[in-house]
Amino acid sequence: MTEVGSPRLRSEDARLVTGRTRWTDNMTPAGTLHVAYLRSPIAHARITRVDTEPAKGRPGVVAVLSGADLADEQGSLPCAWVVTEDMRLPEHPPMAVDEVRYVGEPVACVVARDPYAAVDALEEIDVDYEPLPAVVDMEAALEEGADLVHEGLGTNSSYTWVFENGDVDAALRDAPVLIERRYVQQRLIPTAMEPRSVLCVPEGDEFTLYSSTQIPHILRLMLATVTGVPEHRLRVVAPDVGGGFGSKLQVYGEEVIALLLARRLGRPVKWTESRSEGNMTVHHGRDQIQRLTLAAERDGRLRGIKVELLADMGAYLMLVTPGIPLLGAFMYSGVYKMDAYSLTCTGVFTTKMPTDAYRGAGRPEATFAIERLMDELAAELDLDPVEVRRRNWIRHEEFPYDTVAGLTYDSGDYESATERALELFAYDKLRAEQADRRERRDPVQLGIGVSVFTEMCGLAPSRVLGSLSYGAGGWEHASVRVLPSGKVEVVTGTSPHGQGHETAWAQITADRLGVPFEDVRVLHGDTAVSHKGMDTYGSRSLAVGGVALYSACEKVVDKARKVAAHLLEASEQDLEFSGGRFSVRGVEQEGRTIQEVATAAFAAHDLPDGVEPSLDSDATFDPENFSFPHGTHLCAAEVDTETGMVRLRSYVALDDVGKVVNPVIVEGQVHGGLAQGIAQALFEEAVYDAEGNLTTTTMADYLIPTAADLPEFVTERTETPATTNPLGVKGVGEAGTIASTPAVVNAIVDALRPYGVRDVPMPCTPERVWRALRDESPPDLAEPGAGGGLGSAGGAR
């Protein structure tokens, strides 16, 4: 084993740094027609008339279609997660027919010879709307007599899902300490850098659909189901895909319509969104309101937690919309021991873009809740926030541990991770500086935020997903082809879009087969090549797909061993396999390389009885459990009490993702995850006004952080192998995002606690911090900022 664990540089990079990339929008086969969408400018309205005639006469326009024109063939966009038996699941036409329910919903489209002509013709489509009331506020939407998003449903509630373990009422009753809070997980826009793009190429009655998607396999099945194009006549390709973060784990109306148009017009059809279009119509993330009650003893030991959750579904239920909060439902106890837990989650319809998976999907919300509450508990009891965690967390010798939320954590070592994180962070020194600044009444206060987290990922066990009524399994597939020349092709069912599978999978393969890294090529993202797979999301690729690959490699070796034994006229038991070579134990010079065996297996001139030609093998892996990465993150934030500006001074991320295949890639995943979690804490929010208009439609309004807005991260790892897969690996894609949001907000609140501040709503904009300070009277200090020298504060960039 030399490749696994080594910091291989990525083989993907060569094409990406030179611009020789195959983004969907880079492909324009001869004859391609271009699509542009007219979208609803109103949150909620009845469509009374769509006049497409004038647009049809525009130069270069081939077709103009309204929802009514597609009504017979467009079907309803799928929701694969019916979370309760009585869940209300409204029809969701890819293009609105009678009614629009969010700003940006497609109303008509133009198909033209080029994108400029298509966009021009949009101006000529005339639509009459009869406005209906917008439903923007989740809590108001559930009130008696509220305006309805879907009149026919008679309510804005989609479902209520309940989980209970232990007697939470008893735990709360007469608890010595009760912490009650309401936290809002604001709506986020995932903002992958590559806008969505789809190209559908017809060949007779067969279709190849290229899409910037995370899920070519699922997309194929769903497109077949929605449109009636037989699954075997449809090939879906995810070429190079420029990031997803969950936003491309979706079956979008534009993908369905591309297929319908290609079928109707018999020509390649392409659509690429603009960013402002995407901000409105790529599914959003988060958007939950949490009512939380944490019960504890006076010594800080937890009794239990009660969670009442409202989750904004938006206007429709998309692929896994209703299930997202449930992915968090099992994480509200975090890394802690307690006896009682209850959660009630209500999915609420509003006239907004549907929500769905965004990096972490449910788990960031839950982790935020418990980690913020632990800090509040520490403050209540006047304990150090690390100490209150220490008194409650699962100790390393207690694994495997059955949590109150019904999971079995297989492994973990929170003590070691935390100890190392505190060391790297220089925790005591920063606490001393904090005390000093408080003493000096420095207008710039220092706060320290702690987040000790775990998360469930590697989605995952088919049986568990089945028990949650998810529509599919969670296995993954891989096949390994040993070519006659001894080179190796790996086909994976995962679908990378930045994660580096081409490199990491080659590392796993090179080690198992004893072939050079360079001799392995990884194929993915094309249903004609990779015929089985469940794709990439939920930090599942390595922990499920990587393990499937490992198993497939084992099968290759087993088969090669048979052939080699035959060739060497030895028994299989007498063969050793090392460094890619089979040799007879004790007679080292007698041997065959795996390449030689592959050639022999290809020629098939002399194979043992019952052995088929070639060494090719495949395997699926369906884990028995999720994987549970964990870690301790520490954040130091400077808060300018005069302006409310927050500046992150240092950030330590100590993660335990089990065995590591490629430390370079792992570090990169952590960095990127941190950036997005920090962005939720400080910068990002999708804002709808009272009329249901999205006001953050551009990158000038929806602020994602730049290089200048983020600190240098200090990252390190402990390594506690997962016990539920033979590689000992855990997922890493979401960990940084999940851990960092509460670390940052805890730091901000910690800085301001002497001023009486107990919370700052996210994103913690300067104004919100300032307001939090103003709304509280400062008990411990004199007037904030008094005594500070002019210009000495300097918190602003």
Added chain:
Amino acid sequence: MIPASFDYVRPESVDEALEALTDAGEDAKIIAGGQSLMPLLRMRLAMPDTLIDLDRLDSLRDVRDDGDAIVIGALATHHRVLRDPLVRAHAPLLVRATAKVADPAVRHRGTFGGALAHADPASDLPAVAVALDAELLARSARGERRIPAADFFVDWMTSALEPDELLTGIRVPKPGEGWGVHYEKFHRTAQAWAIVGVACAVRRDDGRVGDARVALTNMGPVPVRCRAVEEALAGGAAIRDAAELAAEGTEPPSDLDGSAEYRTHLAAVLTARALAAAAAV
């Protein structure tokens, strides 16, 4: 997104440009660097019939010495302004603020004149022009006139330029000795517009701030000159006390970045900081 169609004119001289402006009438738009205009064109928030491209008017790119002032050609890019020795010597406040405008790629294309003519109160340079008592040189077939910066910004995204007028240059008075300057830009991310910006120049007089010029970005439909602060300082007030008057007479907007109330608060805090920073030079 894709701009709507327009006719395109690229005059080779200022006279040709003026002619084109007259011919095209009200529905023409001038493009200089285009860094503010291009997004508006692409989002179809601006749909001019004619676009007049000043790209070939190289005579408007230079900076020249004009005795008691420097004259910066309207088409001098931010990039050029940052490096120009005359600007660096005589308008250091402009240099400070220009360095905060957008990002390097935008500064390579965007022009000083374009940023002023666009008259966006959230952009950084209008307040600087007002603070420096710059004069804007406007030409039309009818002749040339000098418009004081204080009169140039009429309303939100509206300048005093007549439809047939072209901004050709900006005359920035030389301040003389002993001035310190600072531009304080307060924004949520490095890319974001200023929630509030403070442009100031101060001259220390006997250990105190005497003369001061202060103007604010994004505290109303036009950049705001803070006369009350200046007068208080001239009258011997301490920086912090004078700065409390910063928001006097302003009509700050409320938007996603901040409420009017918050901006009012920020104006005072940031003005104090800007003055202190400028005075320390």
Added chain:
Amino acid sequence: MPRIRVEVDGSSYEDDVEPRLLLVHYLRDRLGKVGTPVGCDTTNCGACTVLMDGLSVKSCSVLAVQADGREVTTVEGLRAGHPMQRAFHEEHALQCGYCTPGMIMASIDLLRENADPSEDEIRDGLEGNLCRCTGYQNIVRAVRRAATEMRRPASEEVTS
């Protein structure tokens, strides 16, 4: 339609273009230079950054007619194994790679201005280029590495 003459990555082109045609669309759709992607419509993301007459510009915010008579360099026009490309690879400064062409061109421009930038200068200098994958840390490292490489005299580069 105006006729423009542009030199792109060492080749000359003459084309009639609609005045409203964006430079990035000219590069991609007319010249087949799809190495330069589009990431936004408001000049924020910088994915489309190219060099025009040696200076970085966002090619979505320049009209093709404005490139008339000028020289444009895209990521495809960099000499093979440009130190900035190598550094991005060696420091794992990209994940999905969509921002990378623009990030590389902006970084090259940054070093033209400042051959030995500090970390803060790099962070500030790249504020016009958004990356959603890396958290920027490895991009900063890559630019530092490339700066060291590019300051090294040519002879040394050959021998080392």
